[in-house]
Amino acid sequence: MSKFIVRGGKRLTGSVKVSGAKNSVLPIIAASLLGENGVSTIHDAPSLDDVMTISKVLESLGAVVTYQDETIQVNAEELTSCEAPYEWVSKMRASFLVMGPLLTRLGKTRISLPGGCAIGTRPIDQHLKGFEAMGAEINLGQGYIEAKCDGRLRGAKIYLDVASVGATENIMMAATLAEGTTTIENAAKEPEIVDLANYLNSMGAKVRGAGTGVIRIEGVESLNGTVHTVIPDRIEAGTYMVAAAITGGNVYVEGAIADHLGPVISKMEEMGITIIPDENGVQVIADKPLRAVDLKTLPYPGFPTDMQAQMMALMLASEGTSIISETVFENRFMHVDEFNLMNAGIRIEGRTSIVTGGASLVGAKVCSTDLRAGAALICAGLISEGTTEVSGTHHIDRGYVHLAEKLSGLGADIWRLEEAEPSQEPTPAVEEQMAAFSDKTEKVNTAALNVQPTLA
Numbered sequence: 001m002s003k004f005i006v007r008g009g010k011r012l013t014g015s016v017k018v019s020g021a022k023n024s025v026l027p028i029i030a031a032s033l034l035g036e037n038g039v040s041t042i043h044d045a046p047s048l049d050d051v052m053t054i055s056k057v058l059e060s061l062g063a064v065v066t067y068q069d070e071t072i073q074v075n076a077e078e079l080t081s082c083e084a085p086y087e088w089v090s091k092m093r094a095s096f097l098v099m100g101p102l103l104t105r106l107g108k109t110r111i112s113l114p115g116g117c118a119i120g121t122r123p124i125d126q127h128l129k130g131f132e133a134m135g136a137e138i139n140l141g142q143g144y145i146e147a148k149c150d151g152r153l154r155g156a157k158i159y160l161d162v163a164s165v166g167a168t169e170n171i172m173m174a175a176t177l178a179e180g181t182t183t184i185e186n187a188a189k190e191p192e193i194v195d196l197a198n199y200l201n202s203m204g205a206k207v208r209g210a211g212t213g214v215i216r217i218e219g220v221e222s223l224n225g226t227v228h229t230v231i232p233d234r235i236e237a238g239t240y241m242v243a244a245a246i247t248g249g250n251v252y253v254e255g256a257i258a259d260h261l262g263p264v265i266s267k268m269e270e271m272g273i274t275i276i277p278d279e280n281g282v283q284v285i286a287d288k289p290l291r292a293v294d295l296k297t298l299p300y301p302g303f304p305t306d307m308q309a310q311m312m313a314l315m316l317a318s319e320g321t322s323i324i325s326e327t328v329f330e331n332r333f334m335h336v337d338e339f340n341l342m343n344a345g346i347r348i349e350g351r352t353s354i355v356t357g358g359a360s361l362v363g364a365k366v367c368s369t370d371l372r373a374g375a376a377l378i379c380a381g382l383i384s385e386g387t388t389e390v391s392g393t394h395h396i397d398r399g400y401v402h403l404a405e406k407l408s409g410l411g412a413d414i415w416r417l418e419e420a421e422p423s424q425e426p427t428p429a430v431e432e433q434m435a436a437f438s439d440k441t442e443k444v445n446t447a448a449l450n451v452q453p454t455l456a
């Protein structure tokens, strides 16, 4: 079992580099299944467990996937299966994004139902509604969804009842090889949708309007491999911005794209934090007491649900009472109980959390209940008295490349413990691991510290 150990009290300074976006690279790797001719090369693919999982899905379908130095290559010329098995889909919901590409390219697919997860039930009705509108016949049974179509899918007008990121992506990919034009109305507008559309277009697709609420896709006969660089991860960037601000720090977040972080920057400015964007990143300066704010999570360009837990940590360090309304996922306050173990005193009322700032946080043994909860607990640990142990590292490994090394590069007292029975006080073995981490901090993004996925 592994844990992150954080000792609070260090002010963060310096510069940290953001990796490629998890939520871009996953659909982009899935879209590579559409490339009938040639190899796709994807740069800035972050070394995350989720990237390994989607690569395994592609391999199980007959694609050849290689990963080296943050570049993924996918050869999907010869696919040997149309079935995405439970083993991989159950590990990561985004595996379901292979459905659109497989259905449109092979005319049939069988995919394990993704199920819910800690943050909510997460249905897939909008994905299926889109495929059905395009002429697919869908059958459910024994935990699998089977979809097939006679010949090619047909272009259709599809109105999404919710602006779902995954449904927009899945339908957009399916429409690239459909006969005629598909229009997605009430489409999701996230930057990752635009990145996927750019990738598809460089493969030869005709996608227009990505980033707006109406996306039009004119189907083409076939798509080719291409070369693409994934956009920087706005949620990882936002997490380091919070980590810097919570410690009263001064940090440059290299790679952060201010345009993608509009609502996060606005809320942080409202709290009294200075954010100076430039063309390569953003400087975060927290040199004043933080003020309470209220926020509501919404689809892009609203405030991202994936930053809600981290902002809750920041609110704990502010003066006054903040209120968070979570409108995207119905169960995304699992981290509140964990924060309260650290003396946070947060109350939940339905889909609202009431966060009273100014409490003295104390280190505790807490569990990362989902990916962002883990990052948020680490942020809280940075200002807690004593030592915080964050277990459930497998969640954090889904979305953060070398989190401990990046934070310790900014001066945080954090390390990853791979022992079965860690103790609160560093033992000689722990001191050795800490020393090893400091050595490797210089080489962030290159060291393989037990978290690097190994792709076959």
Ligand SMILES: CC(=O)N[C@H]1[C@@H](OP(=O)(O)OP(=O)(O)OC[C@H]2O[C@@H](n3ccc(=O)[nH]c3=O)[C@H](O)[C@@H]2O)O[C@H](CO)[C@@H](O)[C@@H]1O
Pocket: 022, 023, 024, 026, 093, 094, 120, 121, 122, 123, 124, 125, 126, 127, 128, 162, 163, 164, 165, 166, 167, 188, 299, 305, 306, 328, 329, 330
């Ligand atoms: C891999 C990836 O990109 N994950 C992101 C993606 O997840 P994901 O694509 O799963 O999230 P969606 O945008 O689909 O979900 C948003 C809301 O729509 C609902 N819904 C969704 C689909 C559907 O068919 N029916 C339905 O009711 C969901 O239950 C949820 O309440 O967007 C979320 C919302 O920004 C982020 O938190 C995730 O990090």
Ligand SMILES: C=C(OP(=O)(O)O)C(=O)O
Pocket: 093, 094, 306, 371, 372, 399
């Ligand atoms: C909820 C998240 O991801 P996923 O949709 O992959 O579970 C996230 O990135 O915070």
